[in-house]
Each structure stands twice: as structure tokens, then as C-alpha cells.
Amino acid sequence: MTPDITPAPEGSVEPFDAVDVIxxxxxxGVVPEDALRWMIDAYTREYVADSQMAAFAMAVLLNGMTRDEIRVMTDAMIASGERMSFAGLGKRTVDKHSTGGVGDKITLPLAPLVASFGVAVPQLSGRGLGHTGxxxxxxxxxxxxxxxxxNxxxxxxxxxxxxxxxxxxxxLAPADKRLYALRDVTGTxxxxxxxxxxxxxxxxxxxxDALVLDVKFGSGAFMRDVDKARELARTMVALGTDSGVATTALLTDMNSPLGLAIGNANEVRESVEVLAGGGPADVVELTVALAREMLALAGQPDADVEKxxxxxxxxxxxxxxxRAQDGDPDAPLPTPRETHTVTASAGGVVERLDAxxxxxxxxxxxxxxxxxxDPVVHAAGIDLHVRPGDEVAPGQPLFTLSAEDDKRFARALDALEDAYAIGADAPASTPLVLERITA
Structure with a gap:
């Protein structure tokens, strides 16, 4: 797709000044539409400097943007690159995006589950950075x-x-690639x-055609505060709707890890368990909830996803x-060279496991x-043996750490020093899916 603003010929006068926009x-104030579109385009072609865009990003962090400004900026970022189309596919397309969390492997069972109903699921995904996989x-x-x-x-x-x-x-959206990297190093x-x-x-x-958002809140989420997560969900639903993409969001709890596996190979194993009709209850619950949302947007509100x-x-x-992507679904998954299991020092009830x-x-x-x-070690990770609310006896396994090198255990255990608690009282029950947000 051709960008909305044609780059200025070399030596010509730019129509706006970055300093005025900043x-x-x-x-x-509210940045006029043509000036905001120019700002994104000029940054993409490196006319606007990183230092200027950093100042603009900080101003946005401090003062916010109107719904229309966010729509214009999003549209300008889309226009900075190509736009895909599945119009000739002959079936509805629906995607899911999660804001990320600990143990969040939902895309793996969800995409084939939704596809089994004749809906196309083009799931363009990314790699992990930091604590989210x-x-x-x-x-x-x-x-x-x-x-x-x-393509x-x-x-x-x-x-x-x-x-x-x-x-x-x-x-896809090369402007975002530049701005994303800048935000990471400028506190925005x-x-x-x-x-x-x-x-x-x-x-x-x-x-x-349609998009379902899984917007997480809690200790292991990008947005810890539930009100901020709700604001983000509403903003994204509005953007999708304004752009002609049918969009809904679920606000979901990420205070505890999702499922029992945290890592790479072990999360694949857990996903296959779900696809085989088993798996942890919370992973099944969220997979089913998101599948229902996706299929409803694709015109199948009564689909029996559990079946x-x-x-x-x-x-x-x-x-x-x-198999279509040259993988072997029957091949053994990587296993770790070293493991270390942490056991309960006293009996009681697991009060919390902080994500x-x-x-x-x-x-x-x-x-x-x-x-x-950096490379990742596919066999590394953590397998939980208990969940909040479970009763445990002294010496009972709580979780197992896996790594290629046992020297990694000490620092991992340091991170977990205050990550869990065993006491006398079961934690209050909280819903996994807190809220559904629509336009």
C-alpha cells in the first residue's frame, strides 16, 4: 500500500516542523491530522530525528491523545508500509492478540481450534523479550x-x-518498528x-476481518493496574472498530501464571494436552472463551468449541x-539436562504464586x-505442581526448574524468593475473565 503522504523530494521544503508538533x-493541544500524518511519515523516512520523536512520545505519555489523534496516528503507521488482504480467500478471517503474560500459550491450541470450524486464522506472532514468552x-x-x-x-x-x-x-507498519524500539529506551x-x-x-x-484482544492485568502483565488495562482495551477496540475491523476484547487476570508450564517446549506439551481434551482448567477456560469470541465475530455464535x-x-x-510448516508433530520435544525441584517447607494452603x-x-x-x-533454550523453564488454593504437605513438590546448566538455578531461585506463600487461608476466588469489552 502506498503511504498517504508522498516523501518530499530531496532539497524541497517540508510542509511541517517537528518542533511545532512537539x-x-x-x-x-491536539495535533492537526495532516501534521500528525506528516510526523509519522517523516520519522519513518528518517527526516524527523530520534531525539524529536522521543520528545513527542514523552509528551504523549504525559498528556495523552484524543481518540481521533490515536486513529490518525495508527492509520499513518499502517500507511508507512504494505497492507495485506485475504479478500480472495473465500472464508472469514479472524485473529487474536494477547498483550502477553507468564505461561500464556493460548495461541497454540486456539488457532487450530478455531480453524476446525472452517474459519481462517492468520496469526502473525512474535518472539519473547524479557519475562514474557x-x-x-x-x-x-x-x-x-x-x-x-x-505471503x-x-x-x-x-x-x-x-x-x-x-x-x-x-x-507491515515499519513506522511502528522504529517507534517501538525508541519507546523501549526512552521510558515511554x-x-x-x-x-x-x-x-x-x-x-x-x-x-x-475480525480481531479478538486478550488484554491482561496483574503482576505478570504488561499493564498491572486493571483500570489501565481496561483503558487500553477500550482504546484498541475503538481503533479496530474505526478501521472497519470487527473487534472485541476480554480483560483477563495475569496475577498468577497461566497453566502449569512456563517456558517453550513444556508450554507446547501443555498445549497439546489441551488439544487432546485435557490440560489445566484455566488454560482450557481461556482457550474456550477466546474461541467463542472469535467464532462469534466470524458468524458462528453457537459453535460448540468444547466438543x-x-x-x-x-x-x-x-x-x-x-506439518504445513515443516514441523513433525510426533517428534520428541527437547528435554532439559538439569532439573531442580523446590518443595514445601511446611504444610498449609498455597496462598499465592506471583506471575x-x-x-x-x-x-x-x-x-x-x-x-x-539472544537465543532461547527450548528445554528451559518451570513446571508448577500446585496452584493457588491447593493444600500441600511438608516436603511436597511445589515447582521444578529446568535448565541446560545447573549454574542458572541460583539466580532463578533468587527471583522466586518471595514469589509464593503457604499459609492457613485459601485465597479469595477471582474470575479469570473479568470483563468483555465491545465498541
Whole structure:
């Protein structure tokens, strides 16, 4: 897709000045549409400097943006690159995006489950950084599986199998790629207009008909505060709706890890358990809830998703999806060289398991990366043996750490020093899905 603003010829006069745009937002004003579109385009072609965009991002963090400004900025970011289309596919397309968390492997069982109902699921996913895992890293635990597909390969797989999980091409929203990296080093990651436009520019450019958002809150989430998470969800739903993409969001709890597996290969194992009709109750609950949302947007509000997990249809779609990307669904997954199990020092009830420190510990074990270019250890991670509310006896296993090198255990255990508690009282029951948000 051609950007809305044609780059100025070399030596010509630019129509706006970055300093004026920065001052407008610094003083709490509304940036005019043509000036905001120019700012994004000029930054993409490196006319606007990083220092100027950093100042603008900080002004946005401090003063916010109107709904219309966020819409314009998102649209300008989409226009900075190509826009995909699945119009010739002959079936509805629906995607899911999660804001990320600890043990969040939901995409793996969800995509084939939804595809088993004849809906196309183009799931363009990413890699992990820090304590949140990446979907592509998990799937690369499967021998032979490849993340990089051409557009033609993706289209053919959607036509045949119905589901594809792969890496997004560099041509989608290149403005976001530059701005995303800048936000990370300028203390502006938390700016809701910038988060929303970053996520939605890529999802809208992807060309899906409908989108379901899993917006997490709590200790292991990007947005810890539930009100901030709700604001982000509402902002993204509005952006999708304004762009003609049917969009809903679920606000979900990430105070404790999701499921019992945190890592890469072990999360694949747990996902396969769900597809086989088993798996942890919370993973099944969220997979089913998101599948219902996706299928409702695709015109199938009465789809029996639980039955598709039990009768093998979802598993069949999974196996086809993995094979289509050169993976072997029957191959053994990587196993760790070293393990260390932590046991209960006293009996009682598990009062809490805080998601963030478990995510950090898994990262320190090698399951995650500190820099984008770092490799991950697919066999590294943590397997939980208990959940909040479970009764435990002295000496009972609580969780097992896995790594390739036992020297990694000490730092991982440091992260977990105050991550869990065993006491006399069971924690209050809280819903996994707190709220559904629509336009």
C-alpha cells in the first residue's frame, strides 16, 4: 500500500516542523491530522530525528491523545508500509492478540481450534523479550518447524489448513518498528496511545476481518493496574472498530501464571494436552472463551468449541498446521539436562504464586532473552505442581526448574524468593475473565 503522504523530494521544503508538533502535544493541544500524518511519515523516512520523536512520545505519555489523534496516528503507521488482504480467500478471517503474560500459550491450541470450524486464522506472532514468552519461540521447540513464510505460502496454508502461526513480514507498519524500539529506551513504553497504535497498526495492516484482544492485568502483565488495562482495551477496540475491523476484547487476570508450564517446549506439551481434551482448567477456560469470541465475530455464535477439543477435530487441525510448516508433530520435544525441584517447607494452603517473578526466573533459566538477538533454550523453564488454593504437605513438590546448566538455578531461585506463600487461608476466588469489552 502506498503511504498517504508522498516523501518530499530531496532539497524541497517540508510542509511541517517537528518542533511545532512537539510543542502542540507538550502544551496539551491536539495535533492537526495532516501534521500528525506528516510526523509519522517523516520519522519513518528518517527526516524527523530520534531525539524529536522521543520528545513527542514523552509528551504523549504525559498528556495523552484524543481518540481521533490515536486513529490518525495508527492509520499513518499502517500507511508507512504494505497492507495485506485475504479478500480472495473465500472464508472469514479472524485473529487474536494477547498483550502477553507468564505461561500464556493460548495461541497454540486456539488457532487450530478455531480453524476446525472452517474459519481462517492468520496469526502473525512474535518472539519473547524479557519475562514474557514468544509464540514463535515456543513453536520452534518442534523439530523442523519454521516461522518464516512467504505471503503465498501463508495464503495457501489458510486456504488448505485454515490456520497459520508465523512471523510478521518486515513490510507491515515499519513506522511502528522504529517507534517501538525508541519507546523501549526512552521510558515511554507505558503510554496507552502508543501501545494501542503499535498493536493495532500491525493487526489492521495484516488484513483480518475480525480481531479478538486478550488484554491482561496483574503482576505478570504488561499493564498491572486493571483500570489501565481496561483503558487500553477500550482504546484498541475503538481503533479496530474505526478501521472497519470487527473487534472485541476480554480483560483477563495475569496475577498468577497461566497453566502449569512456563517456558517453550513444556508450554507446547501443555498445549497439546489441551488439544487432546485435557490440560489445566484455566488454560482450557481461556482457550474456550477466546474461541467463542472469535467464532462469534466470524458468524458462528453457537459453535460448540468444547466438543471440538474432545472429539479430535482441533488436534487434527494442529497436526496439519505443524506439518504445513515443516514441523513433525510426533517428534520428541527437547528435554532439559538439569532439573531442580523446590518443595514445601511446611504444610498449609498455597496462598499465592506471583506471575512476574516466575516469568523472570524462567527467563534466567534460559527460556527467554534479554536482547532481541539472544537465543532461547527450548528445554528451559518451570513446571508448577500446585496452584493457588491447593493444600500441600511438608516436603511436597511445589515447582521444578529446568535448565541446560545447573549454574542458572541460583539466580532463578533468587527471583522466586518471595514469589509464593503457604499459609492457613485459601485465597479469595477471582474470575479469570473479568470483563468483555465491545465498541
Amino acid at each position: 510543542r502542540t502535544k507538550r502544551d496539551g 514468544g509464540t514463535l519461540d515456543k513453536l520452534e521447540s518442534i523439530p523442523g518447524w519454521r516461522a518464516a513464510l512467504s 503465498d505460502e501463508m495464503f495457501a496454508q489458510l486456504e488448505g489448513v485454515g490456520a497459520v502461526i508465523c512471523a510478521a513480514g518486515s513490510g 513504553v507505558e503510554a496507552i496511545p502508543l501501545i494501542a497504535s503499535s498493536i493495532m497498526s500491525k493487526k489492521i495492516a495484516e488484513g483480518t 471440538a477439543l474432545q472429539d479430535g477435530r482441533a488436534m487434527d487441525a494442529w497436526r496439519e498446521m505443524i 512476574l517473578p516466575f516469568g523472570v526466573a524462567a527467563w534466567r533459566l534460559g527460556a527467554g532473552r534479554a536482547r532481541a538477538q
